[in-house]
Amino acid sequence: MSCIKMVSTRELILLCSILSVSSTAKILGVFSFCSRSHFVLGFRLMKELADKGHEVTFINSYPQQVPIKNLKDISVEETIKHASAYMANLTKFGEMDHWGQMEFMLGLGRTYAEVVLKNKNVQNLLNSDERFDLVIMEHLWNEAFVIFAQRFKCPLIYFSPGPTSIFNNHLFSNPSPSSYFPNLLTGYGSRMNFWERLRNTYLDILSEIFVEFKLIPEQNDLLKAAVSDAPDIRTILYNASLMFVMSDISIHDPLPLQPSIKSIGGHHVGPLKPLASNIQQFMDNATEGVIIFSMGSNSASSTFDLEKRKDILKVFSKIKQKVLWKFETDIIEKSSNIMITSWLPQQEVMAHPNTVAFISHGGLLGTIEAVYFGVPILGIPRFWDQHKNIEDAVRRNMAIKLNYHNINEQVFGSALNELLNNPMYRNSAKRQSQIMDDRPVKPLDEAVFWIEYVIRYRGAPHLRPAALDLKWYQKYLMDIVVFCSFIGITCLLFVFLAWKCIYSNRKKIVSFSKKNK
Numbered sequence: 235m236s237c238i239k240m241v242s243t244r245e246l247i248l249l250c251s252i253l254s255v256s257s258t259a260k261i262l263g264v265f266s267f268c269s270r271s272h273f274v275l276g277f278r279l280m281k282e283l284a285d286k287g288h289e290v291t292f293i294n295s296y297p298q299q300v301p302i303k304n305l306k307d308i309s310v311e312e313t314i315k316h317a318s319a320y321m322a323n324l325t326k327f328g329e330m331d332h333w334g335q336m337e338f339m340l341g342l343g344r345t346y347a348e349v350v351l352k353n354k355n356v357q358n359l360l361n362s363d364e365r366f367d368l369v370i371m372e373h374l375w376n377e378a379f380v381i382f383a384q385r386f387k388c389p390l391i392y393f394s395p396g397p398t399s400i401f402n403n404h405l406f407s408n409p410s411p412s413s414y415f416p417n418l419l420t421g422y423g424s425r426m427n428f429w430e431r432l433r434n435t436y437l438d439i440l441s442e443i444f445v446e447f448k449l450i451p452e453q454n455d456l457l458k459a460a461v462s463d464a465p466d467i468r469t470i471l472y473n474a475s476l477m478f479v480m481s482d483i484s485i486h487d488p489l490p491l492q493p494s495i496k497s498i499g500g501h502h503v504g505p506l507k508p509l510a511s512n513i514q515q516f517m518d519n520a521t522e523g524v525i526i527f528s529m530g531s532n533s534a535s536s537t538f539d540l541e542k543r544k545d546i547l548k549v550f551s552k553i554k555q556k557v558l559w560k561f562e563t564d565i566i567e568k569s570s571n572i573m574i575t576s577w578l579p580q581q582e583v584m585a586h587p588n589t590v591a592f593i594s595h596g597g598l599l600g601t602i603e604a605v606y607f608g609v610p611i612l613g614i615p616r617f618w619d620q621h622k623n624i625e626d627a628v629r630r631n632m633a634i635k636l637n638y639h640n641i642n643e644q645v646f647g648s649a650l651n652e653l654l655n656n657p658m659y660r661n662s663a664k665r666q667s668q669i670m671d672d673r674p675v676k677p678l679d680e681a682v683f684w685i686e687y688v689i690r691y692r693g694a695p696h697l698r699p700a701a702l703d704l705k706w707y708q709k710y711l712m713d714i715v716v717f718c719s720f721i722g723i724t725c726l727l728f729v730f731l732a733w734k735c736i737y738s739n740r741k742k743i744v745s746f747s748k749k750n751k
């Protein structure tokens with residue numbers, strides 16, 4: 235008995251030492267984009283890695299006030315100032331054409347990426363003899379950041395704050411035929427009619443040209459400006475090990491995924507904290523239900539023009555539900571069923587059993603949370619992927635989409651009443667919520683597994699798709715087409731010449747025999 239105990243104890247110690255050797259790594263996380271919702275996505279993952287005992291260095295714009303064990307912040311807060319000046323033009327976004335929208339995004343990316351790479355602490359890090367086992371970077375118009383992986387000679391993981399798209403598929407040569415893979419900028423689902431496929435193809439070609447001839451060269455310049463002896467960006471860009479995408483089958487259509495792309499949508503949800511007592515009380519007392527109204531951190535509610543805001547207030551004054559409205563300043567002439575708050579713990583209020591609807595700009599974060607908690611959405615998309623996020627929820631019968639410019643008392647009122655009173659929306663939302671939850675491994679655990687996997691196999695080169703090493707004409711079988719065409723044409727030519735030869739000989743024979751008659 236004691237012998238068994240001794241062996242098992244020794245084995246336990248051995249196991250522990252193996253685990254501790256293999257399971258603690260030095261990880262650099264680069265999530266410097268100046269938007270709190272993006273920060274939340276990265277922070278949840280970095281915090282989990284730190285909790286698991288990894289030593290995490292975290293470049294971000296929202297450093298912790300209270301230090302967290304194993305997590306060292308490198309603050310690049312100044313990105314917020316620079317980018318918010320840039321984001322002031324956001325209201326014009328809707329009027330831009332697609333090329334203009336991509337240029338706007340690239341401009342935003344350039345603005346903050348430049349600031350990050352020039353930051354003194356970041357420069358110190360780049361020039362230090364620090365050692366990392368892995369770099370995880372948010373992939374968002376900041377390809378130049380791949381320099382971190384090159385500098386520390388370690389594997390690289392991308393973290394995309396959206397689903398697979400024309401802007402990240404190329405990184406792993408993920409199959410994305412325009413026939414069923416909707417462009418991020420269209421709002422289409424994967425079932426498109428002829429005209430939609432035509433437009434989708436056009437936008438795909440346009441986007442690919444943009445990525446190839448504008449985005450990558452420009453990011454290459456950024457990279458060279460930051461680190462003069464850096465190699466060409468492409469040698470690092472296409473050498474990453476893995477990519478996480480914020481997607482889930484409950485939100486996005488089923489589309490191809492290379493084994494090196496992992497969907498972890500919903501990883502950031504929880505753990506829920508207790509609500510502030512005033513909000514808790516307000517929600518508990520709302521026996522007819524609570525509507526949550528938040529236009530996110532980038533397109534704040536104050537960008538709503540005054541006339542529209544008045545119309546919305548009129549609608550709210552006539553309903554029996556209560557409204558919890560995230561707004562930057564208080565609104566004086568509001569009905570008694572409205573509570574204004576400048577800060578909203580979105581997941582916690584969404585989880586409240588009295589919550590009946592979510593009025594949202596359709597940011598991916600909020601959309602994921604609404605699906606997770608099964609809350610129907612009244613979407614007012616303004617910018618970039620927000621149209622797609624809302625359209626996807628509309629196709630799943632759990633949302634109604636409103637065009638911002640058409641909003642008035644009548645339009646807003648009838649949409650809201652439809653959402654609240656037609657049980658289809660609530661039932662569909664509950665069903666999508668169930669689908670999101672129904673998976674073999676929780677998304678956060680899956681993310682941690684794959685991160686440790688990449689570290690264990692030193693970049694896991696066995697996951698690298700062969701397609702990445704093909705030339706474009708090989709990938710699209712152009713060489714095969716040319717070869718087969720050549721053979722085909724040669725054969726045809728041969729047949730034609732042979733036929734001509736035989737025919738003319740026959741003619742000669744015929745005419746010869748005619749002459750001799």
Ligand SMILES: *[C@@H]1O[C@H](CO)[C@@H](O)[C@H](O)[C@H]1NC(C)=O
Nearest residue numbers: 388389390469470473692693
């Ligand atoms: C490509 O990645 C592997 C594994 O992560 C690494 O060993 C190699 O040095 C990288 N190559 C380049 C050119 O960065």
